[in-house]
Amino acid sequence: LSAMNRLNNVLQARRAVEQLRLETELQRIKVRSAEQLVQYCQEHRRADPLLTGINASSNLFKDKKTCVLL
Structure with missing residues (x-):
């Protein structure tokens, strides 16, 4: 892979990890009613x-x- 492709892959992986970190920090609540x-x-x-x-x-x-489209 070229240096640019490797850098792009690293950046995408970092974004994915950051998104997963944000999702794991979400606090879940127990809902007892639709209201x-x-x-x-x-x-x-x-x-x-x-x-x-x-x-x-x-x-x-x-x-x-x-x-x-041309």
């Missing part, structure tokens, strides 16, 4: 990546190349 779940979701909606989106520069699943 509690709705309340929790409403209180934490600003930090929810499914609602707010993910920064394109840190998104591991973003397409690396664009498709151009």
Whole structure:
């Protein structure tokens, strides 16, 4: 592999590890009712990546190349 490919692989691995670290730090809560779940979701909606989106520069699943039709 070229030096550029190795560097790219290392950067991707670091991003994946950072994402996994963030996921392991998430605190889980026990929900006893649907009402509690709705309340929790409403209180934490600003930090929810499914609602707010993910920064394109840190998104591991973003397409690396664009498709151009001629």
